[in-house]
Amino acid sequence: MEWAKAGKDMVVLHCLPRGRITPHLSPFVMKLETYLRLAKIPYKLDFTEPFGPKGKSPWITFNGEEIGDSQLVMEHLGRQYKKDFSSKLTEEQKAVARAFYILMDEHLCWSDMNYVSYIVSD
Numbered sequence: 001m002e003w004a005k006a007g008k009d010m011v012v013l014h015c016l017p018r019g020r021i022t023p024h025l026s027p028f029v030m031k032l033e034t035y036l037r038l039a040k041i042p043y044k045l046d047f048t049e050p051f052g053p054k055g056k057s058p059w060i061t062f063n064g065e066e067i068g069d070s071q072l073v074m075e076h077l078g079r080q081y082k083k084d085f086s087s088k089l090t091e092e093q094k095a096v097a098r099a100f101y102i103l104m105d106e107h108l109c110w111s112d113m114n115y116v117s118y119i120v121s122d
């Protein structure tokens with residue numbers, strides 16, 4: 001497999017190219033790359049194959065596995081590297097965090113797309 005050449009324990013983050021005046025146009029890539037940097041997990045960027053097996057971006061390859069969806073990737077890497085930043089939360093706090101994540105990822109982020117189209121068309 002092409003991305004296995006990246007080496008053991010190296011995350012390859014596949015995504016669209018960076019924005020002109022933002023680190024990235026995709027909020028999902030912003031979230032995932034911020035997590036990788038905070039968790040100090042080694043990663044490389046790939047802009048040549050931005051859409052993964054499920055046709056969405058971002059996705060990663062990691063030790064021969066292909067994983068899509070920024071949240072599932074963070075949960076997977078959190079377990080692998082013991083870098084789950086929610087692990088110290090109570091069950092109630094985890095439930096609130098999950099509600100906010102769904103509000104942001106599934107609903108509010110799409111209103112941000114007006115801003116993205118402004119940047120792209122500028």
Ligand SMILES: N[C@@H](CCC(=O)N[C@@H](CS)C(=O)NCC(=O)O)C(=O)O
Nearest residue numbers: 026027028055056057058069070071
């Ligand atoms: N839940 C996914 C959402 C990813 C997503 O919707 N990415 C957009 C780009 S920002 C995409 O790939 N859209 C293509 C499509 O929906 O066909 C995640 O967190 O990674």
